[in-house]
Amino acid sequence: MIRFALTFCAAMAASVAHAAVDIKQVTSPGGINAWLVEEHGIPFTALEIRIRGGASLDLPGKRGATNLMMALIEEGAGDLDAQAFQTKREELAASYGFDTGDDVVAISAQFLTENREEAVALLRDALIEPRFDQSAVDRVREQVLSNIAGDAKSPNAIASAAFDAAAFGDHPYGSSLDGTVESVTALTRDDIVTAHANALTRDRLYVGAVGDITADELGTMLDDLLGDLPATGPALPADAEFALKGGTTVIPYDTPQSVALFGHAGIERDDPDYFAAYILNEALGAGGFESRLMQEVREKRGLTYGVSTFLVSKFHADLVLGQVASANATVAQAIDVIKAEWARMAQDGMTQEELDSVKTYLTGAYPLRFDGNADIAGILVGMQMIDLPPEYIVNRNDMLNAVTLDDVNRVARELLQPDNLHFVVVGQPEGLEADAAAGN
Structure with missing residues (x-):
């Protein structure tokens, strides 16, 4: 019965994904481009907006000006102070979200059809x-300074900051x-105004919309909402050179468990x-309990509760990263196992059985991402930002299934670089030889 239920849910999700591929490419009268999926079954629309640049434009x-600015966006706008703005938003049953990334600022909105005009007008003011x-x-x-202070006591945040800096x-x-405490403390209101003018511009806009709205309505709405933003922003930064070589950095920290970012x-x-x-x-580390590293580090040796890897694709740099936590007495062994498995995967690659299993999981899980208007709108805007065509949603699983074992194992030899793998370890690791050491 459970297996039937899972199969049924996957089939339903797949039908949602296929229904979601009717993407309309919309250009507003004012020249703003967007992707739209119309869904008139519920009187509700989700809007996702991304603007390239983000915190890299500080x-x-x-440093920290863009992040602070985006945190202040809904703290009062137009004639409304912070409290009045929140009261108005609640009256409209609208939801807004504002976030900052290394490469983007993100604006999210959900609103009912009956309140669309007022909800968009309020967001426009913000x-x-x-x-x-x-x-x-x-x-x-x-609040930001409190977050910075918290990160200064977090082994994971310390490891991430040290890795990025190096x-x-x-x-x-x-x-x-x-x-930093110093940079954020010194920021003035004028700095916030400048960050706003630099980060929110029309020349790097990406928009995804899903819900109870037509293409014509969306075009008019986008001009009303975004048409008065500055036309262009400052130049984006150059690509980043990845300067770390293979080795180990140890940052002493009083904790019974060391964390490592690599x-x-x-x-x-x-x-x-x-x-x-x-x-x-x-197969290497992102696949949960079935991944190689989880099997070798946790299941066979009990050295950690979890170890994982992930591909990080930023606009100006691309990384293969991983993370693990282990007791101070065992973290050196955990790192040795990770290095050995990294080298083994680079040399020997995957097996056909592993490849088939991973393909089955990834193709089956993909439709489950299309779960709700906001999720689909996020997918639409993300696709635009990395120049994927609308038909990618339909073709994605076919492209994934077309990858052969020879393809994967060739890429393993080219991508995985055991000699260049660098570990930043925060804690009091025993028996770990470091190439560099730093206090926290």
Whole structure:
């Protein structure tokens, strides 16, 4: 009965995915491009907006400005202060989200058809006319500083910061988008206004919309919502050089369990071999309990509760990363096992059985991503940002299934670099020889 239920759910999800591929490419009268999936069964629309640049556009000495600015977007707009803005949003039963990434700022909105005009007008005020009242700046600044203080005591955050700094140096990727205590404390309201003008521009807009709205309605709505943003923004940063070589960095920290972040340079998302790399990574460390590293490090030796790997494709750098946590007495052994398995996968590759299993999982799981208007809108905007065509949704599983064992194993030899694998370990690891050491 359970197997039948799972099969039925997968079949239903697949039908949702196929229904979701009726993508309309919309251009507003003002020239704003968007992808739309109409779904009129429920009087509700989800809107996902991405603007390239993000925290990488922070000016020198102003690290954290974009992040703080985006956190202030709905803290008052137009004639409404922070409290009045939130009250109005709740009255409209609208939901807004604002976020900052290394390469993008993200705006999310969900609203009912009956309240669409007012909900969009309120969001427009937040994007075009944010108040940035000094009281709100001071309050939200304290929240950011609290997050920074928390990260300073988090072994995982310490490892990530050290890895990024060593890998990317002075590039924006080399420091936290939150900024430092010093940089955030020094930010002025004028800095926030400048970050807003730089980050929210029309020239790098990507929009996905799903729900109870037509193409004509969407075009008009986008012009009303986004048409008054600045036309262009500052230049994007150059690509980042990955500077880390193979080795180990140890950062002493008083904790009974060490954490390790490890990795090396990766593969671009538009590389013809990306699907092969994606399958390879699933087998190596992204596939949960079935992955090689989980089997070797946890199941066979009991050295960790979890170990995982992931492909990271940023706009200016690509990585293969992994993470593991183990007791101080055993983390050195865990790292040795990871290194050995990394080298074994690079040399011997996958088996046909592993390949078939991974393909079955990945093709079956894909339709489950299309679960709700907001999820689909996010997929649409993500596809645009990496230049995937609308038909990708239909063709994706066929392209994945077309990857052969020879493809995967060739990519394993080319992508996995055991000699360049660098570990940043935070804790008090026993018996671990470090190439570099730093205090926290």
